[in-house]
Amino acid sequence: MATLVRVVLHRGSLSIRSGEPGTVRTQPRFPTPLQALTTLLKLRPMAWHLVQTSIDPPALDSMQRALRSSGVFPEVDAHGFVHDAFGVLIRDLEQGPALHLQAFLAAEGVSVEVVQDSEWPRLPPPKRIQQASCRADGFVPLDPLGRELVVPWDSIAAVACGLVQETDFGRRVTANVGFNLKRNVPPERLVLTGEERNWRWNAEVILAGGLRFTWKSHRFQPTPGSIPERREVPDFFAFIRDLVSHVPNAALNRGAFAIRMDQPDAGPRYPTRNAYDEEISWILFHLRRSGMYHGGDTAPR
Numbered sequence: 001m002a003t004l005v006r007v008v009l010h011r012g013s014l015s016i017r018s019g020e021p022g023t024v025r026t027q028p029r030f031p032t033p034l035q036a037l038t039t040l041l042k043l044r045p046m047a048w049h050l051v052q053t054s055i056d057p058p059a060l061d062s063m064q065r066a067l068r069s070s071g072v073f074p075e076v077d078a079h080g081f082v083h084d085a086f087g088v089l090i091r092d093l094e095q096g097p098a099l100h101l102q103a104f105l106a107a108e109g110v111s112v113e114v115v116q117d118s119e120w121p122r123l124p125p126p127k128r129i130q131q132a133s134c135r136a137d138g139f140v141p142l143d144p145l146g147r148e149l150v151v152p153w154d155s156i157a158a159v160a161c162g163l164v165q166e167t168d169f170g171r172r173v174t175a176n177v178g179f180n181l182k183r184n185v186p187p188e189r190l191v192l193t194g195e196e197r198n199w200r201w202n203a204e205v206i207l208a209g210g211l212r213f214t215w216k217s218h219r220f221q222p223t224p225g226s227i228p229e230r231r232e233v234p235d236f237f238a239f240i241r242d243l244v245s246h247v248p249n250a251a252l253n254r255g256a257f258a259i260r261m262d263q264p265d266a267g268p269r270y271p272t273r274n275a276y277d278e279e280i281s282w283i284l285f286h287l288r289r290s291g292m293y294h295g296g297d298t299a300p301r
Helices: 033-041 060-070 075-083 095-107 233-245 254-260 273-290
Strands: 005-010 013-018 024-026 048-052 088-093 112-116 126-128 131-135 138-141 156-177 188-207 212-216
Touching: 048 095, 048 273, 060 075, 060 095, 088 095, 095 112, 131 233, 156 233, 156 254, 156 273, 188 233, 188 273, 233 254
Parallel strands: 126 212
Antiparallel strands: 005 013, 013 024, 048 088, 048 112, 131 138, 156 188, 188 212
C-alpha cells in the first residue's frame, strides 16, 4: 500500500511527514531562508567547463559547424562564445553535453578540455598598490602607509597586464541653467551623475603561494629611483619591462608578453574585467598542473 509523504518547510525547519500516525522527521533548523536556498542549490548537478587548450579563440566558422552538428547550442550562439573566449570557451554544462560537444569541436580542429568546476582556480584576493620598485633583492611594493614588502623574484609565478574597459561613475557639469539679475551671482549649474567607459591598463603580480598584487596605470607611480621619468603610461610600460626581466621563468599573459616585446598595441583588449581575470585563471590552472602554483582556492562547489 502506498504511503503518503509530505515535505513541509515551516519557519526554517524542514519536516517530512508520512501517513503513519506520529511519524515526523525534522531536519536541522535553517537559521535564514538564504541558507536554506543555498542548501537546496547544492543539489544541482556539478557544472563542467570547456577549457581552451590554447588561449587563442577558435575560428568562428569552425565553432558554427560544431554547434550545428552537435545540437547542444544553436548555431547563432557561436559568435558570442568566440567573442568571450579568454580561457573558457563555454561554462556551466552538465558532463554529458560537455563531452558530446567536445567531440564535435575536435572534429573541427578545436581542442578543448572538459574541466569540473571544482578544479577551476579562483583568483587570490587582490592587494592593491600604487607604488612599487624593482630591486636586486626582489619586487618591492609599498603598502598605504609607505612600508616596503620585499618579494623575492623566485617566488613570482605569473605576471599579467591588460588594457581593460572599465566603467567610471562621477559628477559632470553639463550646462549652465537660467540667469540671475543680481550682480555677481553666477547662474545655477546643472550637475548630472553619469558613467563613462574608459580603457585602462591593469597589472598583476601573482606569487606561487597565492598572494596577488594589482595596480592600474593611471594610479601607479614607481618609487623614486625606479624609473627617472614619470609620464603615466610610458612609465607603466617601462616598469613592466623591468619587472619581467627579473622573472624569466614566470608565466606571462598576452598583454604582459606584448609589453615585454615593446609592442603593447599587439596585445588583446579585454572588454570586461571578467575577461581579463579569466585569462589569468587559465594561466593559474596550467601552472597548478605543472606544480608551479600552489595558492588560491578552486571554485566553490
